[in-house]
Amino acid sequence: MRTAAEWKAYYSTEEFQKKFLYDGRDLGATCTEEGTSFLLWSPAADSVTLNLYRSGDEGEAFERIPMRQRQQGVWEWCVEEELHGIYYDFTLKMDGETIRSADPYAKACGLNGRRSMAVNLRKTDPEGWAQDQAPEKPRENIIYELHVKEFSWDASGGFPEKYRGKYKAFTCQDTTLYQDGIHPTGIRYLQELGVTYVQLMPSYDYGSVNEDGDPEEFNWGYDPVNYNVPEGSYATDSRHGEVRIREMKEMIQALHQAGFRVIMDVVYNHTYSLDSWFQRTAPWYFYRVNQDGKASNGSACGNDFASERAMCGKYILESVLYWTEEYHIDGFRFDLMGLLDVELMNQIRRSLDIKYGKGEKILFGEPWAAQETAMESRAVPALKKNLSLLDKNVGIFCDNTRDAIKGSSVHIEERGFVSGRSGLEEDIFESAAAWCVRSTKGQTQEMPEAKAPSQIVTYVSSHDNQTLWDKLTDTVSLQERMRINRMTAALYMTCQGTLFFLSGEEFARTKNGHDNTYNAPISLNRLDWEQAYRERELVKFYQGLIGLRKQLPGLCDKSESANRRFSRITKKNGIVSYMLDNEKKGENSRWKNLFVIYNSKRRTEQIPLPGVEWELLCDAKRSDLWKAPARVAKRVSVEPISVLVLGQTENGQEEREQNL
Ligand code: CA
Secondary structure, three states: OOOHHHHHHHHHOHHHHHHHOOOOOOOEEEEOOOOEEEEEEOOOOOEEEEEEEOOOOOOOOOEEEEOEEOOOOEEEEEEOOOOOOOEEEEEEEEOOEEEEEOOOOOOOEOHHHOOEEOOOHHHHOOOOHHHOOOOOOOOOOEEEEEOHHHHHOOHHHOOOHHHOOOHHHHHOOOOEHHHOOOOEOHHHHHHHHOOOEEEEOOOEEEOOOOOOOOOOOOOOOOOEEEEEEEOOOOOOOOOOHHHHHHHHHHHHHHHHHOOOEEEEEEOOOOOOOOOOHHHHHOOOOOEOEOOOOOEOOOOOOOOOEOOOOHHHHHHHHHHHHHHHHHHOOOEEEEOOHHHOEHHHHHHHHHHHHHHHOOOOOEEEEOOOOOOOOOOOOOOOEOOHHHHHHOOOOOEEEOHHHHHHHHOOOOOOOOOOOOOOOOOOHHHHHHHHHOOEOOOOOOOOOOOOEOOOHHHEEEEOOOOOOOOHHHHOOOOOOHHHHHHHHHHHHHHHOOOOOEEEEEOOHHHOOOOOOOOOOOOOOHHHHOOOHHHHHHOHHHHHHHHHHHHHHOOOHHHHOOOOOHHHHEEEEEEEOOEEEEEEEOOEOOEOOOOOEEEEEEEOOOOOEEEEEEEEEEEEEEOOOOOOHHHOOOEEEEEEEEOOOEEEEEEEOHHHHHHHHHHO
16 A cells, blocks of 8 residues: 555645546435435545445345446446435455445445445435424524533433433423423523524534443544434434434424524544545545654544545535535534634635525634644644634634633633633723634734624633533632622623533533543533522523623624724723623614623722613622613622623613713
């Protein structure tokens, strides 16, 4: 076999670029009532045989068919027969070796994704699928990060036994705590909470969990095997390839019906193993290679997908489009987006905009990589420092905001603004305005300014690192810890970026201090619905904040001019406050202006108010004051470690103007 460096040289030749790049969209198996076609891109193969099987994991091939070589490195076999439910793989002869591979372009597969399956996708549609539609675009993106298995695994959730940990659990709309018929869990709970997007952690086929193994096996799933096929361990039957497809669609349909849009977490930056279907059918084409001839490892998972290469970029783009078309996915969260290239991200943005309308599908990602990567040619990585090159509607997780508010995620003992660290006032204001992601602690070497709040995802918890509750250990009492948690929530929920949080943050979710539970037992990772009940006061606080946020168009403004809404800004001595123009054309709100105060001090502060009269919308303990607001005038006292949100009605403003 040729070495990685030799393959790389071969793919870089002009001859290869001219002769072997394929531009069709029909790779993989396409199966309808009229017939079935199999197309594989394998430019260096000497011959390819298609093997057909009755089962996805057992028995020998019942037919072995030599495939015909076409132009552009494509091998093909077609038949006027609907081979729905037939499993297949390929035997390739290349460089004197014989290689078995499943289909990197597969849309269905058998157990553990080992063999691919021909599927007539229309036969996998649940009833009413053609009419399935996402709910109308919400006024604010409030994203709830959820793992399919964590959601319904715990017995306290009251889900039917056979659906626990499965896609199907999402179709149960009326679950209650231990089935007590009183306290909502699951979907109904999320509706009451008020989030607008559910983000599913990786739900394509991944490799770290045996689909036929112990049902307790758990992994986050950041180890893709078949990018265009749902994961099998979440299906009620992982052996029959059509079941996981239908059940994933049922889940999305149920979420749409319940009023949520659905985001998928996608990990196009690497594959479970370097010995993947990509590698077996086109050695080293899909992976980056270092100067020393070894696999690039910017993902810290053993390999990096070469997004900047034509057929890789095309693969990722078409995969994204496939998930939107076939599964009605409403947005994507790109894992280690910093390993992908800017041009590809912008191309994905453009393609989705053309097809679905500008900004209709939400796109964002992690603007970093785990390590250095060997990106080729002049490609520019989608890192934070290149934010200005990304489309206005490609967002990034803002780690600066995260760390300024609660303290470093890496250095656990480091405090943030809410835990009393001084000197972060400027960072906190920038977090609120979501327009600049300057490094914290006064380091200014990289100061990419966001074009608009649409580029910023504001968050303080995600599956990575400690949960918010676990991070806030350095407190004098449980009471103070709870107070800091409330302040943290109120602070980031009054920032202009897209709001994002890890499921359970709202009920003080704990993982006992563990900061990386990707393969920890499900008993540590599962959502504990009993705790959601125990911490219902905190849940109620989040509910109130979310309810308030949806009525504040000034904070929801994601446009380039959003930062012009700020005035009367104070940033000193542990206090940040600002006034915000809350009027937006075409959107009604009771309040023309907002006044927001963040008091991180350990004592009560008296703050003078501009104008005469304000309504109290949220304070240290209650975030639902806006439902029947009390009035305050001239000055207001702000409790220690708390956020105060005030609103000014038209009358209040008139009085103010008279008094000026
Ligand atoms: Ca799997």
